[in-house]
Amino acid sequence: MQATIAVLATLDTKGPEAAYLRDRLIDHGLNALVIDCGILEGPLDIVPGVSSDEVARHAGSSIDQLRKSGTRGSAVAAMRTMLADFVEHLYAQGRISGAIGIGGAEGAVMTASAMMRLPIGVPKVVVSPIASGRHEFGPLVGTRDMMVVHSVVDILGLNQVARAVFDNVTAAVAGMVERGASSDHDSGSGSGKADHTVAVTMLGNTTRAVMALRDELTTAGFTTMVFHSNGVGGPAMEELAAEGYFQGVIDFTTNEVTDPLVGGIHDGGPDRLRAVGRLGLPQVVVPGCIDFAVFEPSRIPPALAERPSYDHNPEFRLIRTSPEEMLTVAHVFAERLSSAQGPVQVAIPTGGLSIPNVPGGPFWDPDADSGFRDLLRRELRPDIPISTHDHHVNDPEFGRLVARLFLDLIQEAHP
Numbered sequence: 001m002q003a004t005i006a007v008l009a010t011l012d013t014k015g016p017e018a019a020y021l022r023d024r025l026i027d028h029g030l031n032a033l034v035i036d037c038g039i040l041e042g043p044l045d046i047v048p049g050v051s052s053d054e055v056a057r058h059a060g061s062s063i064d065q066l067r068k069s070g071t072r073g074s075a076v077a078a079m080r081t082m083l084a085d086f087v088e089h090l091y092a093q094g095r096i097s098g099a100i101g102i103g104g105a106e107g108a109v110m111t112a113s114a115m116m117r118l119p120i121g122v123p124k125v126v127v128s129p130i131a132s133g134r135h136e137f138g139p140l141v142g143t144r145d146m147m148v149v150h151s152v153v154d155i156l157g158l159n160q161v162a163r164a165v166f167d168n169v170t171a172a173v174a175g176m177v178e179r180g181a182s183s184d185h186d187s188g189s190g191s192g193k194a195d196h197t198v199a200v201t202m203l204g205n206t207t208r209a210v211m212a213l214r215d216e217l218t219t220a221g222f223t224t225m226v227f228h229s230n231g232v233g234g235p236a237m238e239e240l241a242a243e244g245y246f247q248g249v250i251d252f253t254t255n256e257v258t259d260p261l262v263g264g265i266h267d268g269g270p271d272r273l274r275a276v277g278r279l280g281l282p283q284v285v286v287p288g289c290i291d292f293a294v295f296e297p298s299r300i301p302p303a304l305a306e307r308p309s310y311d312h313n314p315e316f317r318l319i320r321t322s323p324e325e326m327l328t329v330a331h332v333f334a335e336r337l338s339s340a341q342g343p344v345q346v347a348i349p350t351g352g353l354s355i356p357n358v359p360g361g362p363f364w365d366p367d368a369d370s371g372f373r374d375l376l377r378r379e380l381r382p383d384i385p386i387s388t389h390d391h392h393v394n395d396p397e398f399g400r401l402v403a404r405l406f407l408d409l410i411q412e413a414h415p
Contacts, residue, residue, distance in 0.1 A: 003097035003177045004031040008111035011036040014102055015044035017155050021166055028174035037083045037110055039066055039075045055086045080110045088117040098123030098173055102155050105130055109139045116142040121181030123173050129154050143236035196222045199237045199246045201229040201253040205354045206288045209399030210252055216403035229253040231266040238275035248282040248410050255289035257332055261325050264293030277340025282413045284345050284406045288393045290329050291353040291363055292318040308363055310356040323368040330372045334379035343413050344384045347402050348373055351392040
């Protein structure tokens with residue numbers, strides 16, 4: 001049976017472009033279902049497979065109600081949620097196998113938000129002029145495996161550049177359907193995917209230790225899935241944990257808790273360190289890299305300009321966490337980990353929490369780091385063990401040690 005690809009667009013302005021994508025998908029032997037998410041007027045030069053009114057009615061509303069809802073912004077926000085619910089519904093019914101979204105600013109964000117509801121491995125491509133290096137990619141990617149394509153030109157008219165971009169996008173989707181992850185299995189569902197899979201968080205500051213940790217787990221028969229703790233990786237790991245991907249978690253690099261305190265860019269959000277505990281999964285937690293926040297060098301707040309810093313690369317500068325902030329981080333760790341429903345162990349390296357945190361290094365502040373440890377001991381739930389180890393966080397031996405702690409923990413949880 002031919003796979004069906006949803007084409008998502010605000011057809012009141014993007015009708016001809018959506019029609020072109022539809023026709024190219026058909027040329028590749030696929031079915032195309034064009035879904036209108038426009039809120040201003042009727043579709044332009046195209047008859048959609050699903051009208052914007054049908055999308056709204058699926059949510060118990062109507063396009064007329066949206067247009068009368070007040071501001072354009074409120075209507076767009078409502079349609080964004082309605083479209084996401086509708087696309088998720090179509091996938092759950094087996095009616096679509098992937099999606100392409102096109103748009104300028106609001107159209108791209110709206111269609112991308114809907115495609116983020118699709119599981120890992122399902123083809124999802126957003127095409128937009130805002131998909132460029134001068135813009136934030138969070139609204140277009142979220143925590144999913146989105147393919148983001150810069151349209152180069154704005155999406156208004158079928159010119160030589162637009163056709164070239166659209167041709168490549170439809171060819172890519174056809175290839176993903178035929179040869180990609182979803183061609184032979186559903187990556188987002190099914191039983192048994194958590195068996196012997198462990199989630200691990202990592203940054204460049206902890207890579208050597210995590211590589212050793214991975215090898216130790218591999219020897220014990222476990223597969224590791226490593227997440228870059230850059231403000232997206234940690235939340236993505238926690239989302240996939242909720243979807244049943246992991247048997248346990250080693251949260252080795254937890255800097256995403258620190259950045260929100262001072263406005264750093266590796267912000268894991270207010271639920272970081274909560275989700276795994278709520279699920280009851282075994283977890284070993286390491287305060288790796290909590291001693292810094294990450295900034296673009298040109299955007300360091302004046303209040304932090306005099307703090308010890310470290311140039312990790314030309315794009316990222318690390319700013320040392322103050323002693324007072326280390327106490328705040330300890331309180332956050334204690335409060336969030338104490339609510340865990342499953343087994344937890346905290347392992348703390350005393351030889352430094354990041355690469356520049358070594359004797360003589362710019363981040364070496366043993367009093368601030370010991371303040372974190374002392375407050376955590378006082379506030380953490382008494383039955384959660386805390387162990388300290390005379391290693392640096394990036395020492396391969398510390399990585400192996402943490403792996404063994406996890407193996408002991410999971411053996412107790414699942415003898």
